[in-house]
Amino acid sequence: MxxxxxxxxxxxxxxxxxxxxxxxxxxxxxxxxxxxxxxxxxxxCKDFIPKDYPVVIEKVEEQTDCKILNGHFISPLEHAVPGILPPESVKARFQFLVPKTWKKYKPVCIHLAGTGDHFFWRRRTLMARPMIKETGMASLLLENPYYIL
Structure with missing residues (x-):
């Protein structure tokens, strides 16, 4: 072509x-x-991703104020439109910070990486951990494709 x-x-x-x-x-x-x-x-669209969609937890770290779960999942877009994503974007890696004790509700904030945010450290340290301490809110940190792993 x-x-x-x-x-x-x-x-x-x-x-x-x-x-x-x-x-x-x-x-x-x-x-x-x-x-x-x-x-x-x-x-x-509401049934596009099944409730039991496979997510792989590779490592769990116990911290004083939270648990940090490291894992990955295959992008649902890869199943819906095969081959449309570049290979680096097929596997989505994440860190999930969960407070030791949940309150009545279980809020979660999704943090997408900004330009130049190559790993989880900045979002974990400057945003997610303070949110756990102040409000008991969990955080899901997604890694940008092409960075680190």
Missing amino acids: GVSRLDVLYRRFLLTKLFIQGWGKPEDFKRMFEFRKIIGNRER
Whole structure:
């Protein structure tokens, strides 16, 4: 398959090096737009991920104020639209910080990594641990693809 003319034209006007190898295969875009119709429908989407979806816990660390669970899972998108994700994005790695004692409710905050946040340390130390101490809220820290592991 040849290079898209739109990609070539766009690259001529680019000042940065983002997307210099194109935006992907047109058939992948078609597959993503078809999947968007499924995920956009609430009735079809609510059962998209089963309640017993497999999550692997690799290591559990006992801390004074919490438990830290290290693990991974396969992205549900890989099952829905096989081959659409780059290999580095198929396996999602995470740390889950759970307070030693839960209160009446069990709130969880999901922390996505910002640009340059290569591992869990910054989010764990500056956000998740204080949240456990102050409010008893658990935190799920997702690792960015292409970083560390």
